[in-house]
Amino acid sequence: MSALAVHARALSKAYDGRVAVDGVDFDVRAGECFGFLGPNGAGKTTTMKMIYGLAAIGGGTLEVLGRDVARERRQVKARLGVVPQDDNLDRELTVRENLIVQASYFGLSGRAADSSAREALGFAHLEDRADSGIQELSGGMRRRLLIARALVNRPELVVLDEPTTGLDPQARQTAWATLERLRGEGVTLLLTTHYMEEAARLCDRLVIMDFGRIVAEGSPAELTARYRQPHLEAVFLHLTGHGLDGYGRARLEALGERS
Amino acid sequence: MIPLPSLSAALRVWRRDLRVFSKIWRGALLPLFFDPLFYLVALGFGLGTYLATINGVPYREFIAPGLCGSAVMWAASFEVAWNAYFKMEESRLYDSVLATPIEVEDLVLGEVLWAGTRAIIYGTTFLVVITLFGLVESWWAIALPPFLLLGGLCFATIGLAYTSLIPKMDYYTFYFTLFITPMFLFGGIFFPYDRLPDWAQAVAWFTPLYHLVAIARDLATSPDVLTVAGNGAWLAAVTLVAFVVPVRGMRRRLVA
Numbered sequence: 001m002s003a004l005a006v007h008a009r010a011l012s013k014a015y016d017g018r019v020a021v022d023g024v025d026f027d028v029r030a031g032e033c034f035g036f037l038g039p040n041g042a043g044k045t046t047t048m049k050m051i052y053g054l055a056a057i058g059g060g061t062l063e064v065l066g067r068d069v070a071r072e073r074r075q076v077k078a079r080l081g082v083v084p085q086d087d088n089l090d091r092e093l094t095v096r097e098n099l100i101v102q103a104s105y106f107g108l109s110g111r112a113a114d115s116s117a118r119e120a121l122g123f124a125h126l127e128d129r130a131d132s133g134i135q136e137l138s139g140g141m142r143r144r145l146l147i148a149r150a151l152v153n154r155p156e157l158v159v160l161d162e163p164t165t166g167l168d169p170q171a172r173q174t175a176w177a178t179l180e181r182l183r184g185e186g187v188t189l190l191l192t193t194h195y196m197e198e199a200a201r202l203c204d205r206l207v208i209m210d211f212g213r214i215v216a217e218g219s220p221a222e223l224t225a226r227y228r229q230p231h232l233e234a235v236f237l238h239l240t241g242h243g244l245d246g247y248g249r250a251r252l253e254a255l256g257e258r259s
Numbered sequence: 260m261i262p263l264p265s266l267s268a269a270l271r272v273w274r275r276d277l278r279v280f281s282k283i284w285r286g287a288l289l290p291l292f293f294d295p296l297f298y299l300v301a302l303g304f305g306l307g308t309y310l311a312t313i314n315g316v317p318y319r320e321f322i323a324p325g326l327c328g329s330a331v332m333w334a335a336s337f338e339v340a341w342n343a344y345f346k347m348e349e350s351r352l353y354d355s356v357l358a359t360p361i362e363v364e365d366l367v368l369g370e371v372l373w374a375g376t377r378a379i380i381y382g383t384t385f386l387v388v389i390t391l392f393g394l395v396e397s398w399w400a401i402a403l404p405p406f407l408l409l410g411g412l413c414f415a416t417i418g419l420a421y422t423s424l425i426p427k428m429d430y431y432t433f434y435f436t437l438f439i440t441p442m443f444l445f446g447g448i449f450f451p452y453d454r455l456p457d458w459a460q461a462v463a464w465f466t467p468l469y470h471l472v473a474i475a476r477d478l479a480t481s482p483d484v485l486t487v488a489g490n491g492a493w494l495a496a497v498t499l500v501a502f503v504v505p506v507r508g509m510r511r512r513l514v515a
Contacts, residue, residue: 015515052358054514074360082358088351092279101275105359107267153359 005030005157005188006051010060012212013046020046022212023060030156033179033189035199035206037232039240043212044192045085048161051190052082065156078106081150081158081187085165087142089134095145096121096130099152106153116152124148124178140171147178158182160191164198176201196233210240261506264364272361272369273376280377288380291334295326295385299392302449313451316480323394324386324479325448327403328410328471331382335411336439338374339418340431347422353513363510367502371415378411379404389479399478406478406491410471413498417467420501423508442468447476470494 006028013021021043028034036044049055051064053073062069064076090098099117103109108116121127124144129137137145143163150158163179164172179202183189193199199206200220208216208223216223216239220232229235280287303319310318346352356366383404389395421434445459446468452460463469470490477487 054354054357056515074362077358078360080358082355084351084354084358086351088355090275090352090355091350092282093275097278101278102355102359104271104274105268105356105361107271107360149355 003030004028004063005032005065006034006190007063008047008060011047011050011057011062012060013043013050013055013058015046019212021050021058024207024209024212024214026207026214026217028157028188028190030188031186032204033183033191033202035203036190036192036209037194037196037199037206037236038192038209039194042209042240044209045161047209048159048190048192052080052159053077078153079156081153081155083143083146083150083158083160083163085161087146089142089145089149091134094131094133095126095137098134098145099149102149103152108152113152116154120148120151123151123181125174138171140167140174143167143171143175144178147175147182151182155187157188157190160189162192162194164193164195172198196231196236200232208236208239215239261503262362262364264368264506265362266368268361268365269368269372272356272366273373276370276373277376288384291330291337291381292384294333295330296388298329299323299326299389303394319392320394320396321451321476322448323389323392324400324403324475325446325472327382327386327389327407328468328475329443329446329448330385331378331407331410331471332414332439332442332468334381335374335378335414336418336435338377339370339415339422340434341428343370343419343422344425344428344431347509347513353509357513363514364506367419367505367509371412371419371502371505374415374418375408375411378414379408382407382411395479397478397480397482399482403475403478406471406474406487406494409491409494409498410467410474413467413471413494413501416498416501416505420504420508423505423512442466447472467494467497 004027006026008024008026010023010025011021012019012023024047036047038044046055050057050062051069053069053076057070065079067076069076090101093101096117099120100113103113103116121130124147126141126145126148129141134142147160147163160179164175167175176198179189183202189202191202203220205217205219206223207214216227216235218226223235224230224232227235227238229238299319299322303322307318312318313321353366357363386395386400386403390400418434425431445463446466447463452463470493474487474490477483
């Protein structure tokens, strides 16, 4: 078994001639939390979708958990957990049923499905909402349920696309704590975000993506040191600040000197 | 060609739909069930009293079995129209399903099987009703439910193909106004085809309801086994060939 959870070489993808991912190379090690940082439209989501099978691979190679995604998508998906950017919970089912049905998609049924649903509920602290409808949940609870749903098959790798976008600060803290516990259990995490604070807190290593390309790679500390910037946010704006308006430029100046 | 779907994966999708249906069946069952009943009462018992027999059969007895076929058509079509479109484009439920080991071909088979299941529920319930009304004269009618399922699968596949190709929900107006309703009115339920011009009979032969109604009427009266088998084979062949379309359409749409 490879010690790499994800191995991508010259990975690319175009939609109707528009290049979304433009030949990226990256490796995610088993057990780490790896981040994709970048502005909207940088190609992060497309990269994630290729990993979890919702976008066909345009070019290059992509191995996930030691398997070629292009040829063994079903087998790869069986070992993944996916937290999508948008809430696509099953609104016709209760919280518990969402988890049981999700478990059934992985071939778990009866008692096995019930117990994995119960475990996931507990992990996301949603036990007392088990029989609620999705509409009754707050945004933070829905996000926790999305995370719980990604865990029912006990995945080796969990892919999270902007796991805390749109959450209030308190709900975000709770989500982070949930992800940190998950990482503590040895699950590999791969997440996209445009919150520097999130990347700095959760990620062991990260890449900064812009216009479909990877423009920098390293740990949060390495990146701030390499680009001689005070924070990850300054590194980010330094590398991707091509389209900054006046406010953004002023903010960049305030954050640190350009190297 | 498309990859062969996995039946076990498709049944997981089917079971999810069954679970949802088991919560809402009272509200869902009634309207679609009353629909053919109203047609039977209005046309069979109302209009029918002013009509002579058709080919020696009282009018209400003539239309009753065909209405089992239309109940199947409406039930299957509704399920794969707005319901499926909503799951595909609005709630994005299909995205979450496809991020699990379930592939597009399994999802399509599961949804088609589910729509077929709803269709057989409605069609068979109506068959029981017309039997209680004394409008079924042959014991062969017991063999009808499997054909109602087959018809349901055929309508579901065609409807899901349409769903997989349209850019927005408004396009169902065309589907129902130009395809489903004309089949309902001209598919042989309300008047026999043998008096119509050849071209009309030829057009009818290309529509699924025509074959399903023919099977239902045959089995409710005195069936010719070969004719029933021929009509059944038509439905099965069209279902199998058409199955490729929603798989390709949804693949392009959801996992391109």
